[in-house]
Amino acid sequence: MALKEDAFTFRLLGKDADARTGLIDTPRGAVRTPAFMPVGTAGTVKALYPDQVDGSGADILLGNTYHLMLRPGAERLARLGGLHQFMRWQKPILTDSGGFQVMSLASLRKITEEGVAFQSHIDGSRYMLTPERSIQIQGLIGSDIQMVLDECVSWPCSEAQADASMQLSLRWAERSKAAFGTQAGRALFGIVQGSTFRGLRESSARGLIDIGFDGYAIGGLAVGEGQAHMLATLEYTAPLLPENKPRYLMGVGTPHDLLEAISIGIDMFDCVMPTRAGRHGKAYTRRGPVNLRNARHAEDHRPLDEESACPAAFAYSRAYLHHLFKAEELLGQMLLSWANTAYYQNLMQQARQAIAHQRYEEFRAETKSVWARGDITPL
16 A cells, blocks of 8 residues: 655634544545444454454554563564554554553563553563563554553542653653654654543643643543543543543543543544443444343344444344354454443544534434334334
């Protein structure tokens, strides 16, 4: 794929109260916002072909630095032409820094000013991940949007713990920015930390803006604090961020989470939920979530959603999908992962249209009302 020479830019196309719609331009194509990024942890969105992810309407996906540095390895990926060529995905890719996975998956980790030393959860091999090495790895992977290395504290934590972690993340952000330098057509995002402490979030946002980034992520949420705490934190954090830069809420979430966060002014999301839920028999539909393992679907001729554009949602009966999960057939996991990925993308498309037509609050209320009625009775 021949890349354009355009720089990375963000255009705010419209607002409806705090909800925003825009366009991120990259050399590999445009990303329409609000955008949901399917998670391709190890170079694959689980249970899906890249063409299915593309066909679902996704403009961008996420790759995971921690997993890719362990397997197949950053230098090997570079020799093989980078992640886009490796997995046959030619649209933009965002990579996280690897910090969250190091904190949550790796063993015997030790955090110092230099970075974090850890052992692989796969084979016990020892690694040192510094801000500079994280940026180097993301460059070798070939991602279009890179993230600074940060420390994500668990929840709950004390304000002193959150403050120390936030200050360390700011110092690492500055080093990440220096290591990134200037890369035509690529972007580097800072990550706001501070747990659920308002003053810390404000300090983190100010510090990152002073450093200067192409976009700003809100990290350290969806780690056990619950939706109410998460949304309250977003309410005072999102307005701190520059209006002319993308705002990315990391690791979130359910369709309900997305609707609420969009109303607060968030532009980008990622989460494993669509495919993880699909692999366990849970479908997300315009009627709300559906558990295909439930016995009531055993003789249900209806598809998941007769109005969906995704074949997995309109072409197979609930009875058949129920059978696949009862029989432990892999096709069931594949079909629900596909249907869920398509549903999330359609939800984003509807949100973008509603914002553009100044009716986002009406759309949000209508969508939640339909979810509340459930899937048993046809619409």
